[in-house]
Amino acid sequence: MSLRFQAINNLSSEPNEVAQASTTKITGIFGENVFTLATARQYLTDEAYKSLAASIKGGKKIDRSSANAISNGIRAWAESKGVTHYTHWFQPLTGTTAEKHDSFFTLKSDGTAIEEFDGSALIQQEPDASSFPNGGLRATFEARGYTAWDPSSPAFIMEIGQGKTLCIPTIFISYTGESLDYKAPLLKALEALNNAAVDVAHYFDKNVTKVTATLGWEQEYFVIDEALANARPDLVQSGRTVFGAAPAKGQQLEDHYFGSIPERTYAFMRDFETECYKLGIPLRTRHNEVAPAQFECAPIFEEVSVAVDHNSLLMDIMDRVARRHKLRVLVHEKPFAGINGNGKHNNWSLATDTGVNLLSPGKTPKTNLMFLTFFVNTIKAVHDYADLLRASIASASNDHRLGANEAPPAIISVFLGQYLAKVLDEIETRVGGKFDEQDEAILKLDIHRSIPELLLDNTDRNRTSPFAFTGNKFEFRAVGSSANCASPMTVLNVIVAETLKTFKKDVDSLIESGEKKEIAIMHTLQKYIVESKKVLFEGDGYSQEWHQEAARRGLQNVPTTPLALDAMVTDKSKALYAANNVYTHSELEARHEIELEKYIKKVQIEARIMGDLALNHIIPVAVKYQNDLLANINGLKAAGLPESAYASQLAILTQVSSHIQVVYTKIYEMVEERKQVNNLSDTREKAIAYCSRIKETFFDEIRYHVDKLEGLVDDDLWTLPKYREMLFLR
Numbered sequence: 001m002s003l004r005f006q007a008i009n010n011l012s013s014e015p016n017e018v019a020q021a022s023t024t025k026i027t028g029i030f031g032e033n034v035f036t037l038a039t040a041r042q043y044l045t046d047e048a049y050k051s052l053a054a055s056i057k058g059g060k061k062i063d064r065s066s067a068n069a070i071s072n073g074i075r076a077w078a079e080s081k082g083v084t085h086y087t088h089w090f091q092p093l094t095g096t097t098a099e100k101h102d103s104f105f106t107l108k109s110d111g112t113a114i115e116e117f118d119g120s121a122l123i124q125q126e127p128d129a130s131s132f133p134n135g136g137l138r139a140t141f142e143a144r145g146y147t148a149w150d151p152s153s154p155a156f157i158m159e160i161g162q163g164k165t166l167c168i169p170t171i172f173i174s175y176t177g178e179s180l181d182y183k184a185p186l187l188k189a190l191e192a193l194n195n196a197a198v199d200v201a202h203y204f205d206k207n208v209t210k211v212t213a214t215l216g217w218e219q220e221y222f223v224i225d226e227a228l229a230n231a232r233p234d235l236v237q238s239g240r241t242v243f244g245a246a247p248a249k250g251q252q253l254e255d256h257y258f259g260s261i262p263e264r265t266y267a268f269m270r271d272f273e274t275e276c277y278k279l280g281i282p283l284r285t286r287h288n289e290v291a292p293a294q295f296e297c298a299p300i301f302e303e304v305s306v307a308v309d310h311n312s313l314l315m316d317i318m319d320r321v322a323r324r325h326k327l328r329v330l331v332h333e334k335p336f337a338g339i340n341g342n343g344k345h346n347n348w349s350l351a352t353d354t355g356v357n358l359l360s361p362g363k364t365p366k367t368n369l370m371f372l373t374f375f376v377n378t379i380k381a382v383h384d385y386a387d388l389l390r391a392s393i394a395s396a397s398n399d400h401r402l403g404a405n406e407a408p409p410a411i412i413s414v415f416l417g418q419y420l421a422k423v424l425d426e427i428e429t430r431v432g433g434k435f436d437e438q439d440e441a442i443l444k445l446d447i448h449r450s451i452p453e454l455l456l457d458n459t460d461r462n463r464t465s466p467f468a469f470t471g472n473k474f475e476f477r478a479v480g481s482s483a484n485c486a487s488p489m490t491v492l493n494v495i496v497a498e499t500l501k502t503f504k505k506d507v508d509s510l511i512e513s514g515e516k517k518e519i520a521i522m523h524t525l526q527k528y529i530v531e532s533k534k535v536l537f538e539g540d541g542y543s544q545e546w547h548q549e550a551a552r553r554g555l556q557n558v559p560t561t562p563l564a565l566d567a568m569v570t571d572k573s574k575a576l577y578a579a580n581n582v583y584t585h586s587e588l589e590a591r592h593e594i595e596l597e598k599y600i601k602k603v604q605i606e607a608r609i610m611g612d613l614a615l616n617h618i619i620p621v622a623v624k625y626q627n628d629l630l631a632n633i634n635g636l637k638a639a640g641l642p643e644s645a646y647a648s649q650l651a652i653l654t655q656v657s658s659h660i661q662v663v664y665t666k667i668y669e670m671v672e673e674r675k676q677v678n679n680l681s682d683t684r685e686k687a688i689a690y691c692s693r694i695k696e697t698f699f700d701e702i703r704y705h706v707d708k709l710e711g712l713v714d715d716d717l718w719t720l721p722k723y724r725e726m727l728f729l730r
Helices: 003-013 037-043 046-058 064-080 119-123 183-201 226-230 233-238 263-278 304-324 365-384 386-392 418-428 486-512 517-535 544-553 561-569 571-579 585-638 643-678 683-712 723-728
Strands: 085-089 101-103 105-107 113-115 145-149 156-160 163-174 211-225 283-288 294-299 327-330 344-352 467-469 474-476
Touching: 003 226, 003 723, 037 046, 037 064, 046 064, 064 119, 064 163, 119 145, 163 183, 183 211, 183 304, 183 344, 183 365, 183 486, 211 226, 211 304, 211 486, 211 723, 226 233, 226 327, 226 723, 233 585, 263 283, 263 294, 263 304, 263 327, 294 304, 304 327, 304 486, 344 486, 365 386, 365 418, 365 486, 365 517, 386 486, 386 561, 418 517, 486 517, 486 571, 561 571, 561 585, 561 683, 571 585, 585 643, 585 683, 643 683
Parallel strands: 085 163
Antiparallel strands: 085 101, 105 113, 145 163, 156 163, 211 294, 211 327, 211 344, 283 294, 344 474, 467 474
């Protein structure tokens, strides 16, 4: 019996016994495995506590003496919970998290065994950097790299089975100081944004001393049976099905959306949510998504750096907990053809330390002008750096999703909703382009009269827009589900920082020329609206008309990753990142190289999987069915029956033979073409070749013929679980 049928039989015959999720109130377990400031208050001296709090809230550096006291307190807390090991937890450019465990146990010079965790171990460690992606920054034999403690993200205890490990969130840099992870550039971008936003906020409120970027991600994912997944080598190795015929019922009825959550999946959800709550991940929402077997979860908004850590943790926890339930979680952007893929919508906003959401209209002319300032500057940033935003979400897996019927196109545009679009139109078309001190547009800029108070509902959700305003935040919808949020968040925060810096210079210049502050702000906003209006689009981003209109407007449409990544290393990009101290030129070049290599390897893996499945699963099964048909035809001939008696079998045999021939021929041609492409020395040229000469030339054609065989070959012979089974069998 094939793995496929074993898996199907086990679904109905084996009870699913798993540990039940906690029934305790969420508030009773929330953050219990996190070293919060409240916990620190119990385990640290006053001096150590103040040092840690100042670092978290104000970004102040922790000195070595305080680090020793903090590390002792953290160890005491961790040991009280049964922890024996610790690790520096970081996010290298592999796309996953990384950790190297060390025990508190050590031996003193006289042989005495003790538990110890000193300040130096807390602040810095030295993992081997040679095997992590570095884009040529380091030679293979130059292995040294450093992880450095990031106090802005709290330490936590990871429970895996019976083991518990203290995890210290860190950044990861090379021996020569270049960043080798997602986190370090993000922290630099957030600092740049804070500085620029505070300067602009002072036009309206001198009490603002800090502006924080916030993030609320929405994580989409599929859940399928573990045994069915294991019987699909393509899912195991690439995270998506490279072959698979569409089932009779897919998502056309859309009856899965917001439907009753299947019991087995519900148990898994409750279990992984409990794990998340213990780690302080504030999950709030869960529901069925549109595609069958697809689901979504979302947390309460947090500061961007913490939210990024929590999303990376979530993906790890979901995978691990799913295995306890004999399930598999798929976060690939397009695991199944013909139905919706997975996104990770990044909802982004700005908040001041005085309690103001800068992207929410206020109730006074002053607060409304402040809202307009940050609102328009964000639009201007997206307009000016659309290519970088596109590059930030580029990947081999997201290429399968962008532009499909559930995802935004590769054209970056901004959706505002009718009310705010009207407000910007009124400012742009101001008669004569002038404002003066007597102008009611300034003195009574009452946006709340133009926009009803239920602003969250008045900005209709545009699922086709990659960057939409949704009430008091912007939603970057084009981010892929498997991506690290840090990549798009680094870009978004740094481009807004740069735009705000330019805005401050432009306004100050007008003030110095004699204009009143409010008038100078309005004139600058008017200028920015005019300059960036072509990126605004309120219609259907899926339509062909929009593609044509976007081309007329001069907006870029770069559908493939190798070309989209070019934006990373333009002179404009290098100047932006250098001016905001986020990336050096060499770091940018290295990351460009890393992303290209990642693309090449993923497409290469998929090509090899297609060859393996075609030659070892598809063709042998099709040939066996071919022989069965032939035996049947020959038997009918031998019985003296006329040709009409086996005409149907002969027609099927002809079709099967034709598809087998094409599959074999194209697989062989693809292998030979890969050999040629692999000889290319330039990484960009090779990535483009893998896209055009391998993926675009062979993938769809080979899949077409394999999927046709799936519809022809005897179901009893077909070894790979089918879509109807993976998506609908629980």
